[in-house]
Amino acid sequence: MPVDVQHILHSGSERIDQTLERLLPAPDTIPHSIHRALRHTVFAGGKRLRPILCMEAARMVAHHKNSAASYPDGVEELGSAIEMLHTYSLVHDDLPALDNDDLRRGKPTCHVVFGEAIAILAGDALQTQAYEVLSNLRCPAPAIVSIVREISIATGTVEGMIGGQVLDIEGERQAPTAAMVEAIHRAKTGALITTSLVCGGIYAGASPDRVEHLRVFGKKAGLAFQIIDDVLDVTQSSEQLGKTAGKDTATVKATWPAVYGIEKSLADAANLITAAFAEMEGFGASAEPLKAVARYLVERKH
Amino acid sequence: MPVDVQHILHSGSERIDQTLERLLPAPDTIPHSIHRALRHTVFAGGKRLRPILCMEAARMVAHHKNSAASYPDGVEELGSAIEMLHTYSLVHDDLPALDNDDLRRGKPTCHVVFGEAIAILAGDALQTQAYEVLSNLRCPAPAIVSIVREISIATGTVEGMIGGQVLDIEGERQAPTAAMVEAIHRAKTGALITTSLVCGGIYAGASPDRVEHLRVFGKKAGLAFQIIDDVLDVTQSSEQLGKTAGKDTATVKATWPAVYGIEKSLADAANLITAAFAEMEGFGASAEPLKAVARYLVERKH
Numbered sequence: 001m002p003v004d005v006q007h008i009l010h011s012g013s014e015r016i017d018q019t020l021e022r023l024l025p026a027p028d029t030i031p032h033s034i035h036r037a038l039r040h041t042v043f044a045g046g047k048r049l050r051p052i053l054c055m056e057a058a059r060m061v062a063h064h065k066n067s068a069a070s071y072p073d074g075v076e077e078l079g080s081a082i083e084m085l086h087t088y089s090l091v092h093d094d095l096p097a098l099d100n101d102d103l104r105r106g107k108p109t110c111h112v113v114f115g116e117a118i119a120i121l122a123g124d125a126l127q128t129q130a131y132e133v134l135s136n137l138r139c140p141a142p143a144i145v146s147i148v149r150e151i152s153i154a155t156g157t158v159e160g161m162i163g164g165q166v167l168d169i170e171g172e173r174q175a176p177t178a179a180m181v182e183a184i185h186r187a188k189t190g191a192l193i194t195t196s197l198v199c200g201g202i203y204a205g206a207s208p209d210r211v212e213h214l215r216v217f218g219k220k221a222g223l224a225f226q227i228i229d230d231v232l233d234v235t236q237s238s239e240q241l242g243k244t245a246g247k248d249t250a251t252v253k254a255t256w257p258a259v260y261g262i263e264k265s266l267a268d269a270a271n272l273i274t275a276a277f278a279e280m281e282g283f284g285a286s287a288e289p290l291k292a293v294a295r296y297l298v299e300r301k302h
Numbered sequence: 303m304p305v306d307v308q309h310i311l312h313s314g315s316e317r318i319d320q321t322l323e324r325l326l327p328a329p330d331t332i333p334h335s336i337h338r339a340l341r342h343t344v345f346a347g348g349k350r351l352r353p354i355l356c357m358e359a360a361r362m363v364a365h366h367k368n369s370a371a372s373y374p375d376g377v378e379e380l381g382s383a384i385e386m387l388h389t390y391s392l393v394h395d396d397l398p399a400l401d402n403d404d405l406r407r408g409k410p411t412c413h414v415v416f417g418e419a420i421a422i423l424a425g426d427a428l429q430t431q432a433y434e435v436l437s438n439l440r441c442p443a444p445a446i447v448s449i450v451r452e453i454s455i456a457t458g459t460v461e462g463m464i465g466g467q468v469l470d471i472e473g474e475r476q477a478p479t480a481a482m483v484e485a486i487h488r489a490k491t492g493a494l495i496t497t498s499l500v501c502g503g504i505y506a507g508a509s510p511d512r513v514e515h516l517r518v519f520g521k522k523a524g525l526a527f528q529i530i531d532d533v534l535d536v537t538q539s540s541e542q543l544g545k546t547a548g549k550d551t552a553t554v555k556a557t558w559p560a561v562y563g564i565e566k567s568l569a570d571a572a573n574l575i576t577a578a579f580a581e582m583e584g585f586g587a588s589a590e591p592l593k594a595v596a597r598y599l600v601e602r603k604h
């Protein structure tokens with residue numbers, strides 16, 4: 001049976017939007033400014049790719065155990081917590097002291113609208129709120145504890161998101177090397193994508209060895225997605241991207257095409273996806289929707 | 303048997319320092335700058351009051367259940383996670399966009415030494431690392447989940463630390479009222495102090511009604527500690543405090559003495575502690591060390 005990727009992406013992002021709407025404090029909650037800032041950043045047109053990957057991993061594990069099963073009950077709350085963490089990283093990345101970006105997806109960034117102080121605190125609050133959501137997940141307590149551990153490591157300084165951000169800042173002073181670009185991509189974006197898949201699997205009760213296959217799948221596919229992001233930044237216009245195109249090359253940012261060129265970048269992404277798919281063999285036909293989403297992400301043109 | 307408060311404070315802070323030393327990544331971990339920044343801020347001379355209150359609450363609960371029991375195994379890791387969260391809030395509060403403080407406890411603040419970008423990320427990282435530590439606590443998984451929930455609410459925007467910080471920023475534009483000062487204190491500092499006690503109790507396996515007594519104790523005692531902090535800021539010199547004294551009155555910050563004067567502030571703090579102690583009656587003599595620490599904190603002169 002063919003997989004309708006557009007339907008998965010559309011219904012998945014709608015489901016995450018509705019869940020975020022329910023989980024975030026209402027905009028008239030005191031203090032007003034921070035709650036308006038949270039909603040401004042969370043509902044700024046994100047594609048919800050990490051939560052969708054998380055939900056598809058959970059559905060795959062559930063379906064492989066019982067072919068009548070679909071998305072595990074409440075998995076959209078796990079996906080929403082992951083989206084909060086992703087959004088917190090964007091809010092802080094955009095700050096004047098970091099990337100100093102005034103626009104994201106064509107809209108003014110949090111600090112432009114609410115000021116730097118509230119933007120710093122809004123990022124902080126999204127991280128905090130994510131852990132509150134995790135503490136209320138509808139899965140057994142040991143699974144929640146594993147998910148908290150996975151997510152905190154994936155967003156941390158040693159091999160996670162913050163570490164990648166620091167490497168990126170430090171790397172701006174020198175010409176990018178292949179090792180540096182790969183290290184930054186794996187930590188800055190790869191770790192949270194990988195943990196989205198891993199935690200989806202844990203939520204659905206995957207065995208430890210299945211979780212490890214999801215981890216390897218995530219590492220390879222996550223790197224492929226980032227390579228495609230890098231390529232699109234070079235080849236697309238500002239209008240299509242909703243941000244300042246070519247910004248990464250202008251500041252000699254550490255990107256895959258800057259080191260390897262566009263042709264090899266596209267080939268690397270395709271090879272990584274093939275290798276990632278090999279990890280999903282044990283899930284049989286249950287893996288088709290997740291694989292279709294991953295294939296779409298490396299073949300997209302915008 | 304008399305309680306040796308100085309010994310509790312000294313050995314408690316030493317134990318927390320040793321645990322933080324073990325839990326934080328080594329300073330030569332890559333990327334270097336962020337790991338050096340974490341240690342700079344965490345080992346800047348904090349008194350470790352929140353972890354000490356947490357450990358004493360846990361000891362009280364354990365001792366009340368079994369008079370041969372002392373501190374529950376591993377409770378210093380819970381205390382260290384709470385100290386990381388407290389430190390993250392200080393690092394971000396000190397940033398130029400917030401309080402713009404160059405000194406804390408007589409030492410240059412994180413952004414002065416490492417720059418704003420690393421200071422923002424170091425604060426983020428301390429929050430992240432705290433949750434990683436919580437996920438590894440040596441207590442049953444349901445207790446860990448409860449602790450994650452308590453701590454995320456206590457540091458959040460609705461009734462927690464970030465919300466209090468926002469109220470404080472918003473309040474700077476107007477003359478402080480009694481209701482405003484109390485709301486700020488309860489959220490900005492009271493919530494984390496309360497949760498330190500509550501989580502210490504949960505860690506030691508306290509029953510739900512005992513946990514609620516600890517919560518009321520924490521709310522009253524936490525407010526008393528903050529009132530004393532406010533009073534000391536007015537009455538002490540910069541040298542004794544290691545920060546710019548009188549800064550709160552200079553900017554008409556929302557403080558207890560600014561609304562009520564010093565004499566009534568001292569009386570309020572004493573009355574709050576008496577009311578807090580009434581909550582501890584069910585713990586009998588097991589509560590003496592915790593009460594002695596609380597009494598010391600409202601009677602301290604610096």
